[in-house]
Amino acid sequence: xxxxxxxxxxxxxxxxxxxxxxxxxxxxxxxxxxxxxxxxxxxxxxxxxxxxxxxxxxxxxxxxxxxxxxxxxxxxxxxxxxxxxxxxxxxxxxxxxxxxxxxxxxxxxxxxxxxxxxxxxxxxxxxxxxxxxxxxxxxxxxxxxxxxxxxxxxxxxxxxxxxxxxxxxxxxxxxxxxxxxxxxxxxxxxxxxxxxxxxxxxxxxxxxxxxxxxxxxxxxxxxxxxxxxxxxxxxxxxxxxxxxxxxxxxxxxxxxxxxxxxxxxxxxxxxxxxxxxxxxxxxxxxxxxxxxxxxxxxxxxxxxxxxxxxxxxxxxxxxxxxxxxx
Amino acid sequence: xxxxxxxxxxxxxxxxxxxxxxxxxxxxxxxxxxxxxxxxxxxxxxxxxxxxxxxxxxxxxxxxxxxxxxxxxxxxxxxxxxxxxxxxxxxxxxxxxxxxxxxxxxxxxxxxxxxxxxxxxxxxxxxxxxxxxxxxxxxxxxxxxxxxxxxxxxxxxxxxxxxxxxxxxxxxxxxxxxxxxxxxxxxxxxxxxxxxxxxxxxxxxxxxxxxxxxxxxxxxxxxxxxxxxxxxxxxxxxxxxxxxxxxxxxxxxxxxxxxxxxxxxxxxxxxxxxxxxxxxxxxxxxxxxxxxxxxxxxxxxxxxxxxxxxxxxxxxxxxxxxxxxx
Numbered sequence: 202x203x204x205x206x207x208x209x210x211x212x213x214x215x216x217x218x219x220x221x222x223x224x225x226x227x228x229x230x231x232x233x234x235x236x237x238x239x240x241x242x243x244x245x246x247x248x249x250x251x252x253x254x255x256x257x258x259x260x261x262x263x264x265x266x267x268x269x270x271x272x273x274x275x276x277x278x279x280x281x282x283x284x285x286x287x288x289x290x291x292x293x294x295x296x297x298x299x300x301x302x303x304x305x306x307x308x309x310x311x312x313x314x315x316x317x318x319x320x321x322x323x324x325x326x327x328x329x330x331x332x333x334x335x336x337x338x339x340x341x342x343x344x345x346x347x348x349x350x351x352x353x354x355x356x357x358x359x360x361x362x363x364x365x366x367x368x369x370x371x372x373x374x375x376x377x378x379x380x381x382x383x384x385x386x387x388x389x390x391x392x393x394x395x396x397x398x399x400x401x402x403x404x405x406x407x408x409x410x411x412x413x414x415x416x417x418x419x420x421x422x423x424x425x426x427x428x429x430x431x432x433x434x435x436x437x438x439x440x441x442x443x444x445x446x447x448x449x450x451x452x453x454x455x456x457x458x459x460x461x462x463x464x465x466x467x468x469x470x471x472x473x474x475x476x477x478x479x480x481x482x483x484x485x486x487x488x489x490x491x492x493x494x495x496x497x498x499x500x501x502x503x504x505x506x507x508x509x510x511x512x513x514x515x516x517x518x519x520x521x522x523x524x525x526x527x
Numbered sequence: 528x529x530x531x532x533x534x535x536x537x538x539x540x541x542x543x544x545x546x547x548x549x550x551x552x553x554x555x556x557x558x559x560x561x562x563x564x565x566x567x568x569x570x571x572x573x574x575x576x577x578x579x580x581x582x583x584x585x586x587x588x589x590x591x592x593x594x595x596x597x598x599x600x601x602x603x604x605x606x607x608x609x610x611x612x613x614x615x616x617x618x619x620x621x622x623x624x625x626x627x628x629x630x631x632x633x634x635x636x637x638x639x640x641x642x643x644x645x646x647x648x649x650x651x652x653x654x655x656x657x658x659x660x661x662x663x664x665x666x667x668x669x670x671x672x673x674x675x676x677x678x679x680x681x682x683x684x685x686x687x688x689x690x691x692x693x694x695x696x697x698x699x700x701x702x703x704x705x706x707x708x709x710x711x712x713x714x715x716x717x718x719x720x721x722x723x724x725x726x727x728x729x730x731x732x733x734x735x736x737x738x739x740x741x742x743x744x745x746x747x748x749x750x751x752x753x754x755x756x757x758x759x760x761x762x763x764x765x766x767x768x769x770x771x772x773x774x775x776x777x778x779x780x781x782x783x784x785x786x787x788x789x790x791x792x793x794x795x796x797x798x799x800x801x802x803x804x805x806x807x808x809x810x811x812x813x814x815x816x817x818x819x820x821x822x823x824x825x826x827x828x829x830x831x832x833x834x835x836x837x838x839x840x841x842x843x844x845x846x847x848x849x850x851x852x853x
Binding site: 276277278280286287349351394415418420421 | 528529532533595598599600601602603604605606607608611612613614616617618620621624625627628629630631675676677678680713717720734735736738739740741742744745746747750759
């Protein structure tokens with residue numbers, strides 16, 4: 202569901218084929234399957250009821266004879282389903298409306314397996330880096346950075362970047378997250394909004410005109426102990442690299458000032474000039490330049506794959522970033 | 528959008544043809560066009576920003592070259608768009624997601640005119656009754672009882688029943704609302720939830736399994752000054768008239784004990800046994816019996832048209848109710 206029309210999802214399996222092929226072609230990288238490290242770290246980031254919803258609902262839906270993707274059509278917003286709600290329906294339409302903020306993240310037969318395995322990929326990457334690796338890339342889909350503690354949306358279900366950051370946190374390390382996907386990393390922001398040991402930063406299209414619309418404004422700086430530990434760089438449609446990198450440099454300076462001991466990069470390449478659902482003007486080469494800026498922080502780094510929907514440039518953009526990060 | 532599939536709307540223009548034909552056939556009723564009494568009473572019930580959204584958005588959407596119905600796909604729910612949102616986007620996807628709780632109430636070219644004229648029909652009915660009439664029926668579509676102060680959904684945009692009740696309130700009268708649509712009158716409940724001079728009551732399918740899912744539980748009884756002035760009768764799927772009328776009688780007793788000086792009946796006939804999207808077992812004759820029970824309160828009464836989607840019985844059900852109310 203994209204702006205009220207049913208379309209083939211921009212976030213689809215062919216993305217992985219393009220990215221995987223481009224990365225392996227370079228021959229520079231050790232390719233590993235993710236280990237299964239279980240649910241514990243995921244449970245530290247996401248709400249238990251939400252996880253159970255993701256894990257069990259498709260089977261319930263199938264039992265009812267349904268085969269279509271499950272898309273929310275009623276949701277608990279504003280005064281509806283708020284403080285005056287007297288009960289909590291366990292029906293499937295109620296649950297998906299309670300645990301979603303967008304209609305572009307339908308549950309399908311493979312959703313839980315893909316999201317769970319993606320999270321394991323992020324955990325595996327974090328463990329490799331925690332054990333002394335320079336950097337690891339969790340080549341995941343679906344992406345994760347839009348997923349809140351208890352909300353899916355924006356093609357995201359489990360927040361892989363937040364799960365990796367939580368892994369560093371469990372190691373006692375201060376973590377900086379610098380999200381360069383075109384869209385605001387609202388889920389990551391939300392998960393660590395009251396935390397002072399995770400500095401969340403995001404470079405993205407101004408939510409005044411860009412998804413996810415309700416979060417990503419520069420005035421959002423954290424709450425409670427987390428005040429001052431969230432920074433948004435909201436930029437207008439049409440922004441090119443020369444302006445964009447000014448924000449990236451600022452984000453890196455803040456990460457250094459923060460005393461980050463580890464870095465997580467939610468890597469979206471939808472800031473590319475040809476992306477069909479975004480609006481920045483970065484070129485393939487610019488992703489290489491961005492990688493060098495981020496690598497210069499010289500921190501143990503986990504990179505998670507987020508958006509990027511121009512099939513022509515997707516693989517090249519990702520490989521250029523990964524090949525340039527050293 | 529119905530449970531994640533795009534379908535032809537159950538709430539469509541042919542409903543009016545069926546209802547109008549059945550009512551005029553009886554020859555019992557004086558048929559009047561609504562007067563235009565302006566926006567003032569509507570503004571007493573609905574949020575100004577919401578009204579402006581309904582009134583102006585289609586023109587903006589058209590200016591962008593769009594012709595498809597405008598359906599929300601991202602919405603401000605839970606921690607998303609809540610207390611930590613730093614800004615307020617005026618973009619169309621942001622606005623429709625802020626002002627909707629369901630995907631079944633798309634904006635189309637005629638939405639505002641239909642909703643506004645429907646509200647005028649309710650106001651005209653209220654004025655006729657206020658001037659001494661026994662009862663008047665606002666034969667409206669779209670329906671209204673799901674519309675909150677600032678949310679559309681459930682095919683509803685402006686809450687005609689609440690607007691009629693507000694008219695009585697402006698006359699200094701205590702108003703009882705008894706909603707007999709199959710679905711909970713969540714909007715009407717919400718609008719008067721903190722009011723002690725409007726007693727809102729609704730007979731409906733248990734929200735544990737029925738739309739609107741998040742409101743309509745029996746534990747919702749009002750807040751602040753309104754505590755004790757909201758009553759829900761949530762009944763299981765399959766409920767027939769003999770059980771249903773027990774709730775109706777209780778609602779009438781409460782209206783009498785409350786000292787109601789006027790009555791508003793949001794009339795849905797989707798409690799009919801053949802309704803395609805509901806689940807009670809009332810017959811056409813049962814709507815005549817229900818009308819007699821409600822008429823026995825002997826209060827100045829405005830009836831607003833709400834749901835009912837079985838085209839075969841719709842006209843008969845409505846005409847039977849209206850013809851029996853005396």
